[in-house]
Amino acid sequence: MMITTNPGAEGPMRAALSLCRRHIVAAFGFSALVNILYIAPTLYMLQVYDRVVPTHGRLTLWFLTAVLLFALVTLSMLDRVRTRLLVRAGVRLDATLAPLLLDATIGRPDQPVARQALREFDNVRQTLSGPGVLALFDAPWTPIYVGVCFLVHPVLGVVALVGGTILPLIAWRNEKGTRTALERAQIAATTSYASQEAMLGGAEAVRALGMRRAMVTRQLRYRETMLALQTRAGFTGGNYMTATKFVRLALQSLALGLGALLAIDNQISGGSIFAASFLISRALAPIEMLIGSWKGIAQAHGSYLRLDKLLTETQTAGAVTQLPAPKGTLRLENVTLFNDTRDGTIISDVSLPIAAGEVIAIVGPSGAGKSTLARIIAGAIRPDRGRVRIDGADATDWDPEQLAEHIGYLPQDPSLFAGTVKENIARFRTELAHDPAAIDAAAIKAAERARARELIQRLPGGFDHELKPGGRGLSAGQAQRVALARAMFGDPAVLILDEPNAHLDAEGDGALLAAIDHYKKAGHTILVVSHKLGILPVVDKLLVMRGGRVEMFGPRDEVLPKIAPQRPRAVPAAPAKPAPTITAPSASA
Numbered sequence: 001m002m003i004t005t006n007p008g009a010e011g012p013m014r015a016a017l018s019l020c021r022r023h024i025v026a027a028f029g030f031s032a033l034v035n036i037l038y039i040a041p042t043l044y045m046l047q048v049y050d051r052v053v054p055t056h057g058r059l060t061l062w063f064l065t066a067v068l069l070f071a072l073v074t075l076s077m078l079d080r081v082r083t084r085l086l087v088r089a090g091v092r093l094d095a096t097l098a099p100l101l102l103d104a105t106i107g108r109p110d111q112p113v114a115r116q117a118l119r120e121f122d123n124v125r126q127t128l129s130g131p132g133v134l135a136l137f138d139a140p141w142t143p144i145y146v147g148v149c150f151l152v153h154p155v156l157g158v159v160a161l162v163g164g165t166i167l168p169l170i171a172w173r174n175e176k177g178t179r180t181a182l183e184r185a186q187i188a189a190t191t192s193y194a195s196q197e198a199m200l201g202g203a204e205a206v207r208a209l210g211m212r213r214a215m216v217t218r219q220l221r222y223r224e225t226m227l228a229l230q231t232r233a234g235f236t237g238g239n240y241m242t243a244t245k246f247v248r249l250a251l252q253s254l255a256l257g258l259g260a261l262l263a264i265d266n267q268i269s270g271g272s273i274f275a276a277s278f279l280i281s282r283a284l285a286p287i288e289m290l291i292g293s294w295k296g297i298a299q300a301h302g303s304y305l306r307l308d309k310l311l312t313e314t315q316t317a318g319a320v321t322q323l324p325a326p327k328g329t330l331r332l333e334n335v336t337l338f339n340d341t342r343d344g345t346i347i348s349d350v351s352l353p354i355a356a357g358e359v360i361a362i363v364g365p366s367g368a369g370k371s372t373l374a375r376i377i378a379g380a381i382r383p384d385r386g387r388v389r390i391d392g393a394d395a396t397d398w399d400p401e402q403l404a405e406h407i408g409y410l411p412q413d414p415s416l417f418a419g420t421v422k423e424n425i426a427r428f429r430t431e432l433a434h435d436p437a438a439i440d441a442a443a444i445k446a447a448e449r450a451r452a453r454e455l456i457q458r459l460p461g462g463f464d465h466e467l468k469p470g471g472r473g474l475s476a477g478q479a480q481r482v483a484l485a486r487a488m489f490g491d492p493a494v495l496i497l498d499e500p501n502a503h504l505d506a507e508g509d510g511a512l513l514a515a516i517d518h519y520k521k522a523g524h525t526i527l528v529v530s531h532k533l534g535i536l537p538v539v540d541k542l543l544v545m546r547g548g549r550v551e552m553f554g555p556r557d558e559v560l561p562k563i564a565p566q567r568p569r570a571v572p573a574a575p576a577k578p579a580p581t582i583t584a585p586s587a588s589a
């Protein structure tokens with residue numbers, strides 16, 4: 001079932017939980033039966049002391065024992081069933097939420113909670129079927145046990161009532177005393193794990209640059225913060241746990257003593273002494289268990305809230321109308337992107353018309369915002385203001401996965417993944433149970449379009465060459481050409497290539513130029529971010545960026561003399577040597 005968020009409606013986590021409501025309600029119902037059966041040993045004890053021992057009734061003892069064993073076997077089975085119901089609820093929750101959470105992690109990789117989302121979710125799922133939740137289900141039975149104590153004798157009832165009042169107070173103090181520390185510890189842990197993951201991603205550079213000890217020290221500092229907060233919460237929780245144990249043991253013993261006094265005065269039977277102590281212990285057990293498991297419950301609750309926020313923020317609208325395949329007309333309207341602190345912009349008010357079939361080179365100095373603009377047009381990030389229109393329709397009106405089929409994007413860092421070269425080129429469509437033969441054919445065609453087929457076939461295993469995590473196993477130039485083939489998979493109407501020739505040799509440069517030329521002739525729209533002149537022969541227009549703004553935009557032959565007056569007038573047909581770089585004029589020029 002699809003979970004969507006409407007303003008004012010229940011959050012996505014709650015909506016998912018409500019899908020498991022039947023399991024949870026059933027587990028609660030079984031808890032009621034379990035708690036009724038927990039009285040069986042007490043009744044057995046009463047009967048043995050008060051009926052069997054005085055009358056020497058062996059047969060009665062056999063009968064009572066048989067009934068008790070039957071009750072205990074039933075209790076164990078019911079206990080097992082309620083635990084299994086909660087585990088099943090967890091599995092169901094996983095089936096509903098794991099795809100949404102994985103999707104959300106891709107949507108917000110900048111957030112530590114997104115990086116740890118599945119770990120946080122596993123925490124919630126395991127807590128759901130853990131002893132803390134069972135204790136929560138048992139807790140409503142505490143007043144009933146206290147009531148039964150009153151039935152044995154009002155004095156013993158008062159002792160149970162004292163325990164039933166003091167322990168929830170301790171539990172409440174425990175919750176108040178540890179909540180903030182636990183929340184902070186959890187956030188510190190999430191940040192620490194996320195930073196560790198990032199460090200491992202750059203482990204090679206860390207080793208080569210002699211940053212090993214420095215990075216370990218920094219990582220330990222994060223852990224220290226996390227440990228200090230966890231220790232503080234642990235100490236506070238431990239104090240309350242000790243107090244709980246003391247109160248329970250003291251009241252249990254007191255009940256024995258008082259019971260003995262009452263028995264001496266012939267107000268209760270001998271068996272009732274032990275029965276009352278047992279009932280008090282049973283009445284207080286869930287509260288004691290709750291205090292003991294509170295850390296886990298509070299952490300799971302924190303995770304629940306963070307995941308709910310993440311899902312609410314990243315959820316895409318439900319079904320959107322399927323639009324026809326675009327021809328490739330682009331229009332940028334006041335596209336603006338703020339920086340992280342939102343006190344400045346990375347892209348400011350960019351408005352551009354790009355006709356279908358045009359080839360645009362985006363140039364400008366480092367940090368001008370070229371890659372960021374390319375990422376926005378490719379749909380990798382959303383602008384904070386303004387819109388990108390494709391064939392007149394706002395890009396956000398498209399189903400992102402459907403739109404991505406019509407956009408080929410080559411990021412600055414090739415971003416290949418563990419898997420075969422073919423799987424990477426085919427954008428892992430093999431995972432979606434599409435026709436494998438058609439995917440193979442499309443992957444080979446894309447490699448041919450990118451002029452990368454020969455290069456791939458020279459690899460061990462060719463198209464089935466396995467890449468390691470992070471796409472390792474190829475040279476930078478090879479990776480770039482495989483990523484170019486991936487961009488061209490499915491002959492998309494729009495191609496956005498960010499520094500496609502950054503790592504290419506002369507052969508690669510030529511191949512790239514031929515590939516772009518082919519797409520241009522076929523009427524595809526192409527945007528190329530580049531510092532190199534090699535692509536100029538196929539370029540129609542130049543977009544010059546500076547400081548996140550459009551500095552110049554127009555036909556190549558009009559813009560080029562203004563930004564590179566030192567260049568020879570004729571545009572080279574193809575670079576014989578490594579291509580020189582395109583430089584925008586300095587701000588003062």
Ligand SMILES: Nc1ncnc2c1ncn2[C@@H]1O[C@H](COP(=O)(O)OP(=O)(O)OP(=O)(O)O)[C@@H](O)[C@H]1O
Nearest residue numbers: 339340346364365366367368369370371372373412
């Ligand atoms: N992920 C990010 N988070 C925050 N700021 C970013 C991010 N990526 C880029 N920036 C900022 O955006 C600005 C533009 O960066 P961008 O990568 O778009 O420049 P560029 O013109 O492509 O540079 P280059 O030619 O060096 O690749 C930079 O000042 C950079 O600090």
